[in-house]
Amino acid sequence: MRTRKPVPVHNLKVTRKGKVKKRSVLWRMRRAFYVAALALTVGAAGLIYVLSQIDLPVDPRVASEQKQTSFICAADVQVNCNATNAMAQLHGTEDRVLVTYDQIPQVLRNAVVSAEDRDFFEHGGVDPVGIARAAVQDLRNNGVRQGGSTITQQYVKQEYLTSEQTATRKIKEAVMAIKLEQEISKEEILTRYLNTVYFGRGAYGVQAASRAWFKVDVEALDPGQAAFLAGLLRNPNGADPYKGPKSLKEAERRRRVVLEAMTEEGYLTSAEEQALLAVPMDPAAPGPDGPFIAPPPKVSTLGENVKGSDWGSEYFAEYVRQWLVKEFPSDVVYGGGLKVYTTLDLNMQKAAYDAVTQTLNRPGDPSAAVVSIDDAGRVRAMVGGTDFANSKVNLATGKAGGGSGRQPGSTFKMFALAEAVREGYSIQSVLPAPSRLEITDPKCLNGEPAWKVRGGPGGAASLVSATKNSINTVYAQLMVRLGPEKVLQMARDMGVAEPGLEPFCALVLGGGQVSVLDMAAGYSTLANNGVAKSPIVVTRVEFPDGRVKTYEPDTKPVLTPEQAGRVTYALRQVVNGGTGSDANIGRPAAGKTGTTQQNVDGWFVGYTPKLTTAVWMGYPDESKPMDNVHGIKVQGGTFPARIWRAYMQVATANTPADDFPELEKDVLVAGETLDPNYGRTSVIIGSSSGGTGGTTQTTRPRQTTGTTVPRSTTPGSTTPGTTAPPRTTVPPTTAPATTAPPRTTVPPTTRPPAGAGTGG
Numbered sequence: 039m040r041t042r043k044p045v046p047v048h049n050l051k052v053t054r055k056g057k058v059k060k061r062s063v064l065w066r067m068r069r070a071f072y073v074a075a076l077a078l079t080v081g082a083a084g085l086i087y088v089l090s091q092i093d094l095p096v097d098p099r100v101a102s103e104q105k106q107t108s109f110i111c112a113a114d115v116q117v118n119c120n121a122t123n124a125m126a127q128l129h130g131t132e133d134r135v136l137v138t139y140d141q142i143p144q145v146l147r148n149a150v151v152s153a154e155d156r157d158f159f160e161h162g163g164v165d166p167v168g169i170a171r172a173a174v175q176d177l178r179n180n181g182v183r184q185g186g187s188t189i190t191q192q193y194v195k196q197e198y199l200t201s202e203q204t205a206t207r208k209i210k211e212a213v214m215a216i217k218l219e220q221e222i223s224k225e226e227i228l229t230r231y232l233n234t235v236y237f238g239r240g241a242y243g244v245q246a247a248s249r250a251w252f253k254v255d256v257e258a259l260d261p262g263q264a265a266f267l268a269g270l271l272r273n274p275n276g277a278d279p280y281k282g283p284k285s286l287k288e289a290e291r292r293r294r295v296v297l298e299a300m301t302e303e304g305y306l307t308s309a310e311e312q313a314l315l316a317v318p319m320d321p322a323a324p325g326p327d328g329p330f331i332a333p334p335p336k337v338s339t340l341g342e343n344v345k346g347s348d349w350g351s352e353y354f355a356e357y358v359r360q361w362l363v364k365e366f367p368s369d370v371v372y373g374g375g376l377k378v379y380t381t382l383d384l385n386m387q388k389a390a391y392d393a394v395t396q397t398l399n400r401p402g403d404p405s406a407a408v409v410s411i412d413d414a415g416r417v418r419a420m421v422g423g424t425d426f427a428n429s430k431v432n433l434a435t436g437k438a439g440g441g442s443g444r445q446p447g448s449t450f451k452m453f454a455l456a457e458a459v460r461e462g463y464s465i466q467s468v469l470p471a472p473s474r475l476e477i478t479d480p481k482c483l484n485g486e487p488a489w490k491v492r493g494g495p496g497g498a499a500s501l502v503s504a505t506k507n508s509i510n511t512v513y514a515q516l517m518v519r520l521g522p523e524k525v526l527q528m529a530r531d532m533g534v535a536e537p538g539l540e541p542f543c544a545l546v547l548g549g550g551q552v553s554v555l556d557m558a559a560g561y562s563t564l565a566n567n568g569v570a571k572s573p574i575v576v577t578r579v580e581f582p583d584g585r586v587k588t589y590e591p592d593t594k595p596v597l598t599p600e601q602a603g604r605v606t607y608a609l610r611q612v613v614n615g616g617t618g619s620d621a622n623i624g625r626p627a628a629g630k631t632g633t634t635q636q637n638v639d640g641w642f643v644g645y646t647p648k649l650t651t652a653v654w655m656g657y658p659d660e661s662k663p664m665d666n667v668h669g670i671k672v673q674g675g676t677f678p679a680r681i682w683r684a685y686m687q688v689a690t691a692n693t694p695a696d697d698f699p700e701l702e703k704d705v706l707v708a709g710e711t712l713d714p715n716y717g718r719t720s721v722i723i724g725s726s727s728g729g730t731g732g733t734t735q736t737t738r739p740r741q742t743t744g745t746t747v748p749r750s751t752t753p754g755s756t757t758p759g760t761t762a763p764p765r766t767t768v769p770p771t772t773a774p775a776t777t778a779p780p781r782t783t784v785p786p787t788t789r790p791p792a793g794a795g796t797g798g
Contacts, residue, residue: 105373106134106582107246110358112345112382113418119377119580121249125345125384126355128362129372135245136375136582137256139229142244145261145305147228149268152299155189159224164188164212190215192271193231237267238274239334253332261306262314262330265296279319279331289331290319346384349391353422353432354382357439358575366579377580381416389688390419390651393681398655404667405658406681407433409558410651410689415571415591417555418649419689433658436536436553443536443551444654447632447674448508449641450529452561454546455505455608457520457528459601463501464709465608466718471499475511479518482543489514489543500719501712505608506616508631510547517546519712531596533559533570548634557643558652564606564628565645567699568597603701604709609644610698618642621679623686625695631674636663642678644686647696651686653678 109124121127121135151158187195194214218227237247244267248256252263259267269292270277279286294315301311319330344352358380362371370376390408398406410419422432422439432439459465471494482489493510504512517525522541529539534557539550555573563570571591579587597605609628612618617631621644629644640655655678656664664672672678711718 105129105369106136106243106375108362108371108374108376108378110355110378110380112351112380112384113416113577114384116379119379121245122255125351125380125382126359128359128376129240134233134242134373135249136233136243137229137245139225141257142229142232143257143259143264146232146244146256146259146264146267148300148303148305149261149264149296150189150228150232150271152303152305153265153268153296154192154271156299156303158189158228161188162216162219164191164215187211188215189231190219190227193227193234194218196234197230235271236274237270238278251331260314261300261310262293262297262317265300265314266293266331269293269296278334279321280334286320293319346382346387347426349384349388350421350424350426351382351384351387352426353434353439354380354387354417354420354575356426356430357420357422357432357435360438361575362579375582378576379578379580380576381418381574382420383418386410386419386689387421390421390685391424393685393688394421395424397677397681397684398667400668404656404662404664404672405433406653406655406678407554408651408653408681408685409434409554410649410685411558411562411573412650413562413566413648415562415574415593416577417573417575419651419685420555429658431658433654434554436551436556437538438553441658443538443553443556444639444656445548445550445634446552446557447548447634447639447641448510448513449557449630449632449643449652449674450548450550450552451505451508451513451546452564452605452609452630452643453529453532453534454513454516454520454525455501456532456564456597456601456605457525458501458516458712459604459709460528460597461520461524462710463712464707464718465501465604466707466720467709467712468498468500468716468718469504469512469515469712470716471495471497471504471509471512473511475514477514477518477543479543481522482518484542484544491547498716502608502611502719505630506611508612508617513546514543516712517543522546528596529560531570531594532561532563533572535559548632548639554652554654557641557654558650561629561643561645561652562650563596564602564609565647565650566602567599568595568602570594570596599699600701600705600708603699604706606698607701607706613644617673617675618644618679620675621683621686623683623690625690626697627686628698629682631679633673636661637665637672638663640664640672640676640678641674642682644682646686646690647698648693649686649689651682651689653682653685655681 107121107127107129109119109121110126110128111119111123112125115123191211194211198214233243233245236242237244237250239247239250241247241250245256247267247270248254248259248263251267252259254263266277266289269289276285277289277292279289297306297311297314300306301308306314317330318325321329321331321333324330344355358378359371362376362378366374366376390410394406394408398404405423406421407423408419408421409417412418420432420434422434423429431441433441436443455465458467473492473494473496475491475494476488477491478488491510491514493508494512495507495509499507499509499512501512501516503509504516522543522545526539526541526545529545534552536550536552536556539545539552542549559570559573562573571593574589574591576589578589581587606628609630610626612630613621613627618629621627621629621642623646625646627644627646629642632641632643633639638656638661641653643650643652645651655672656662667677670676707718
């Protein structure tokens with residue numbers, strides 16, 4: 039027989055009636071409960087301690103601003119550059135424009151609170167009632183009307199935590215939400231949340247979202263639009279009606295759910311809800327006011343719909359973007375919320391674009407590029423191409439635009455003329471002008487026994503006449519006398535920034551490679567009376583914190599006003615009856631034509647006292663002769679001059695017809711002769727205001743050592759700026775050789791081919 043185990047005495051008790059009874063289970067387990075209670079107390083204390091150590095990584099009151107989009111504005115916008123008036127936008131992976139609480143319309147606040155956190159303005163950061171409500175909705179399988187997490191918790195998760203689904207992360211989220219609400223106001227939390235959250239289509243924050251989905255600013259949202267945006271907060275993907283029937287159905291569901299919640303909360307009446315639901319969302323069947331949602335924006339570093347894109351303004355905007363990246367760190371450019379004020383005049387841009395496209399308007403026509411700079415050094419127009427979507431290469435900026443420079447032809451002769459004037463030579467100086475020339479000076483050779491130059495009428499010509507008629511043989515001799523190093527330095531002083539140019543004689547006929555911007559900058563020095571001004575495309579950059587950085591051109595006196603006036607005088611003859619007569623716009627203007635070998639490139643660069651414009655024409659991707667464009671062979675004096683004229687007539691139409699500073703005749707003709715045996719002309723073409731052109735005349739020749747040469751008519755009192763180099767006697771049909779310092783050897787492989795420089 040089995041015996042019962044005796045009960046320990048401490049588990050027995052005696053009643054008042056003297057009976058012995060077994061104590062209760064709780065009494066018997068009291069020690070275990072004591073241990074459990076102690077463990078619970080210690081654990082709770084530890085948890086409280088651990089939670090107390092959870093801090094917000096950054097005090098939200100002093101936290102740095104969110105990354106936000108930068109804006110580029112044309113010159114017509116001088117203040118408050120923003121999404122509405124900008125010509126282009128710059129942003130990285132996050133397109134964001136910060137707004138204040140007051141800028142968020144009440145209808146959007148109502149929609150967000152109804153959809154996400156109905157008790158937002160009552161709870162302390164965590165809402166148990168809201169969690170229970172969300173759970174009930176989930177059990178009913180009736181769609182998620184609002185989430186269990188509060189708006190504060192969602193903001194904390196996005197700003198400070200990860201998306202991992204763990205108990206530790208949820209505890210941190212709740213604690214940090216409570217702490218956050220103790221530090222900043224509900225309004226600030228809601229504003230930060232709506233400036234942070236992603237809405238799809240690359241848009242972060244409600245302002246970028248309003249522009250991306252509806253093409254309106256956030257202040258202009260109506261209740262239906264606000265409801266749709268609020269419906270994107272939990273999951274911004276899969277609700278774009280342009281992505282098919284499934285996405286359209288999801289977009290309609292999200293708008294309906296939020297509108298129902300707004301009605302339940304009393305923000306809308308049932309009639310208003312039904313009216314908003316009746317607005318169709320299908321892009322294929324839009325309502326009377328157009329589609330409810332705008333088409334998706336195009337992917338571009340410049341944002342969508344660059345202002346003036348119909349006139350090629352994307353090339354200028356991209357040039358500004360590249361300049362900004364060099365000027366500021368990339369994160370500042372793409373996320374610093376900059377307001378960039380540029381120099382582009384959209385009316386002048388349209389005029390330049392029209393001049394190109396209306397002149398070269400047939401299939402297979404060559405391309406053209408235009409750069410226009412005003413007297414303050416500001417780039418007012420830039421045509422770098424006509425199809426930015428298919429070719430991002432900027433033909434106006436050469437290598438900086440992704441392409442290569444082009445040979446400038448005879449437009450480079452201007453720099454040799456400017457150097458001659460700077461050295462004290464007279465523009466009346468006469469040199470031989472044979473039809474062919476062979477120069478054997480070592481500085482001009484490139485592995486060949488002689489530098490062969492063609493292009494001259496025979497006889498002799500002054501520098502003015504050689505400029506007017508673009509006489510190659512005269513300018514080749516001038517290059518030998520001056521030296522290519524000095525002429526190249528003059529070009530650089532005047533604004534040609536291309537670093538790859540080498541000092542060789544063929545430069546004067548266009549043997550190097552330059553950009554259209556370079557040539558416009560160089561010629562603008564003459565328009566500015568001898569002061570070089572580095573071109574600028576940005577005048578001011580504003581930062582979100584109120585800082586402002588302004589930009590002015592770097593200036594450098596290169597020529598005196600009198601020297602610049604002499605060069606301008608010679609260049610006026612080109613327009614007034616010379617090779618560039620097709621560029622005549624009926625007001626004072628000066629310029630130079632340029633044509634390279636085999637008519638591969640055509641140029642006209644010219645200026646008025648207030649505006650300088652360079653035009654290039656050619657085939658961008660090949661050295662293809664322009665022998666038959668609209669039935670003619672292209673030279674600088676044909677299509678390029680006509681494009682220049684068409685643009686300048688519009689660009690200057692509403693400005694006074696200012697004249698260039700007039701020089702007294704003795705000042706105009708002052709200077710030493712280049713060659714005492716040829717002297718200088720006794721007649722200046724036209725008048726000091728430009729004249730109509732004519733043939734250079736010299737005094738009656740005298741006989742010397744069997745060779746007929748013109749007598750010098752230089753006044754004996756004339757003082758040269760420098761001592762002219764001695765002449766080596768040569769037959770009249772060849773160029774006079776000069777004694778020159780040894781040539782700096784340039785390897786043949788580094789030199790561009792020599793330009794023909796036919797000019798017109």
